[in-house]
Amino acid sequence: MSILSTRLSTTILSAPRSKINPAIIPFLSQVPRVKHYSISSMFRPSYTCDIDAEPLHRYRPGGYHPILLGDLFKDQRYxxxxxxxxxxxxTTWVARDQLHNRNVALKVSVSEKSSNNEAHVLNAISKLSEESLRQDHPGQHHLMRMLDHFTVDGPNGIHDCLVLELLGPSVPDVIESLYSDGRLPADFAKSTAYQALLGIDYLSSHKIGHGDLHSRNIVFALPNLASLDEVQFLExxxxxxxxxxxxxxxMALTAHLPNYIVRPISFxxxxxxxxxxxxxxxxxxxxxxxxxSQSAVAVxxxxxxxxxxxxxxxxxDxxxxxxxxxxxxxxxxxxQPPFDVVMLTRAILVSEMMEFCGELPDRWREKLDTIGVGRTEPVSDAPCTLLDWLQDIYFDDNKTPGFTRQDIAKVCELVTRMLKFEPSSRASAKEITSDLWFNGLKS
Structure with missing residues (x-):
């Protein structure tokens, strides 16, 4: 029995992660959408809409700002x-910056958020990028830019608004649209990984943690999107x-809700x-x-x-x-990620981590019982190394390999250097991008 078949009962094999979210336009690669269900309350009427969109019960004081097409923000600029x-x-919208004649992404937060950490971090990154000593770091070009930041006062409260550069599709959306193998072609995957590593290296050099790094937050910037005029964009x-x-x-709609819901663009x-x-x-x-200086409390x-x-x-950190x-x-x-499994739990995840990454530090072993690892069944009947698993997935009979076995062995080596239990033992993004395997790639 192959390694692949022994793990079949727990592992997602070929279905793209983007199947979670088939319709959303991924200019900002939104988090997976949650199907809307009308929620009623004994204190207020419930509302419904035929479009699968954000939950209507969140249009309330403290919640979403009701936005309609054609709405203008910041002295009619956007x-x-x-x-x-x-x-x-x-909620996030395509808006026309009428001052600079360009399209932007307008991200409007719920009003119950007391502060916008994203704006704070992006503003700090912008200032760092302006420093002359950092102009030559290629990683700064692989981070989303914030173009403007303001607030809007509406029926549901005061909302933070971020104006961000309008980018392109995320990795999962590109795979779903173009590649039946469920993965990027070899050279494309290698280039994508290299550029993402450069971005992480830039953040790490300033001790900034992203805290939510995954494939949906890796996107491809398409500059022409910003330059299309309104007519061209809609065409x-x-x-x-x-x-x-x-x-x-x-009952009549209240001012807390929009009159209609807009379906996200299918891109x-x-x-x-x-x-x-x-x-x-x-x-x-x-x-x-x-x-x-913050140190994340939770991620x-x-x-x-x-x-x-x-x-x-x-x-x-x-x-x-x-x-x-x-x-x-x-x-x-x-x-697919190395630990991506159906109905993933902390116990299953830790079991697989131990299978691939070795012994846990003593301070964590004491917590195994609270996680439930001691009560879980083994993931497979036979030991499986990370290289075995990667080769079994990559050289699957139903897929076309672009990397050689030597390439896959090198990828496994690089991954293993980053998947160390002790943070201090992990290879940095800078060390990984300096590996000879990435020679010849441009930022």
Whole structure:
């Protein structure tokens, strides 16, 4: 029996992660969408809408700001022309910057957020990039830029608004649109990983932790998106589709809700294959980012790529990104993270970590019982090394390999250097990009 078959019962094999979110336009690679269900309350009427979108019950004081197409922000400078998507704490829109004649992404947070950490971190990164001594660091070009920051006062409170550069599709969306193998071609995967590593190296050099590094937060920047005028943009991606919001019990809508919901643009990368290969890779979504002086109290990185110190509630610093980057390099090459399993739990994850990465530090072994590892079944009947697992996935009969076995062995070596339990033992992004395997690549 192959290694692949022994792990079949627990591992997602070939389904792209983007299947979670098939319709969202990934200009900012929003977090996976949550299907909306109408939620009623004994204190207020419930509302419904035929479009699968952000939960309507979040349109309340403290929640989302009601936005309609054509709305103007900041003294009529930014005009809303389309919807990108939403997350748990914001909705994001394509807006026309009428001062600079360019398209931007407008991210409007819920009003209950007392401060915007993302704006704080992005502003600090912008200032660092302006310093002459750092102009030659290639990693600064692989981070999302904030263009403006302001607040808006609406019926649900005061909302932070970030104006961000309008980028392109995320890694999972590109794979879903273009590659039936469920993974990027070899040269494309290698270049993507290299550019993401440069971005992490830049953050690490300033002791900044991203805190949410995964494939949906790696996107391809398409500069022409910003330069299209409003007519061209709508011709390319279609006119917005809207559906009225209705009250279930027939009561009139309140000012807390929009009159209609806009369906996010369905973006597909078909016809953009070569353009994507030439595009710049950028890291986005700094909502979980933190400075060295802060030290993150908790992280919400997807469990499959979460660093072990976060699993064991240990001290967290910027080196959690190195662990996540090791998982990301594996995923870019193989098409799935090393620990990605069905119904993933902390116990299963830790069991697989121990299988691939060796003995846990003593201070964590004492916590195994609280996680439940002692009560879980073995992942497989026979020991499986990380190289065995990577080779079994990559050279699957149903997929076309682009890397050689020597390449795969090197990838495994690089991943292993980053997947060390002790943060101080992990190879830095700088050390990984300096490996001869990446020679000849440009930032």
């Amino acid at each position: 005009k809303v022309i389309q919807k990108i998507g939403w997350g748990g704490n914001s 390319k991606f279609g006119r917005p589709e809207t559906t009225p919001v209705r009250s279930v019990d027939g 597909h990368a078909r016809g953009m294959r070569e353009e994507l290969r030439r595009s710049t890779v950028k890291i986005i979504d700094f909502g979980e980012a933190f400075f060295r 919400h990185t997807p469990l499959a790529v979460r660093a072990p110190e976060a699993i064991f509630d240990d001290r967290i 910027y080196r959690i990104d190195t662990w996540s980057m090791g998982c990301l390099l594996f995923e870019l090459v193989a098409g």
